[in-house]
Amino acid sequence: MKKILAPSILSADFSRLSEQVDEVVVAGAEWIHVDVMDGHFVPNLSMGPVVVDALRKSFPSLFLDVHLMVEAPEKWITSFAKSGANRLTIHAESTPHVHRAIQMIRSAGLQAGIAFNPATGLDTLAYIVEDVDLVLVMTVNPGFGGQHLIPATLPKISEVRRKLIEYGCSTAHVQVDGGISLETLEQVMSAGANVIVAGSAIFEAAHPKERVQEFLSRF
Numbered sequence: 001m002k003k004i005l006a007p008s009i010l011s012a013d014f015s016r017l018s019e020q021v022d023e024v025v026v027a028g029a030e031w032i033h034v035d036v037m038d039g040h041f042v043p044n045l046s047m048g049p050v051v052v053d054a055l056r057k058s059f060p061s062l063f064l065d066v067h068l069m070v071e072a073p074e075k076w077i078t079s080f081a082k083s084g085a086n087r088l089t090i091h092a093e094s095t096p097h098v099h100r101a102i103q104m105i106r107s108a109g110l111q112a113g114i115a116f117n118p119a120t121g122l123d124t125l126a127y128i129v130e131d132v133d134l135v136l137v138m139t140v141n142p143g144f145g146g147q148h149l150i151p152a153t154l155p156k157i158s159e160v161r162r163k164l165i166e167y168g169c170s171t172a173h174v175q176v177d178g179g180i181s182l183e184t185l186e187q188v189m190s191a192g193a194n195v196i197v198a199g200s201a202i203f204e205a206a207h208p209k210e211r212v213q214e215f216l217s218r219f
């Protein structure tokens, strides 16, 4: 399956966000990953629709992959759709109404993804698999960039890949997020991930452009 690099702007320098995004996109990153945190679902606050709106204005055709680490994601779907997000990924743990929330995302004309925290099982997947185009396996506990990948999440990546085939949805993406570096990349790719989110490994590198090229050369 085609591999895609999605740099997470959580680790970018926000005083020159546009310049940083331009640099990684010119280097070959196909998607930009936007981490939205509400201070409730995760113990951190980050950005909202206004940032997606600004990115959309500066990069009209860039794929904006928005990861909602928020409670009750239903409340934010319309705002993010208006701001120009391409996909909204919600957490299986974030609402008792996962199926409804995914239908709302699709009705708003966006692609939908489902994310699982490191200690969450995959039972929900069976009930929504036909409505999502991406499954995000969190390889750290969400909330902060710069953490270490949790090795116990590696078998879950393979389990998701197996289940997608079993459910007849083999074209869905398997995304990984958290602690992905040049050192851990091979492990997650061999486990079955095809969409790689990387924040600190890219934006904290001395030369993000070269770091993106290094990632891509290993795909």
Ligand SMILES: O=C(CO)C(O)[C@H](O)COP(=O)(O)O
Pocket: 008, 010, 011, 033, 035, 067, 140, 141, 142, 143, 144, 145, 146, 147, 177, 178, 179, 180, 197, 198, 199, 200, 201
């Ligand atoms: O969702 C996230 C944290 O909750 C992230 O996307 C995070 O930014 C990944 O960062 P890093 O690559 O530095 O681990």
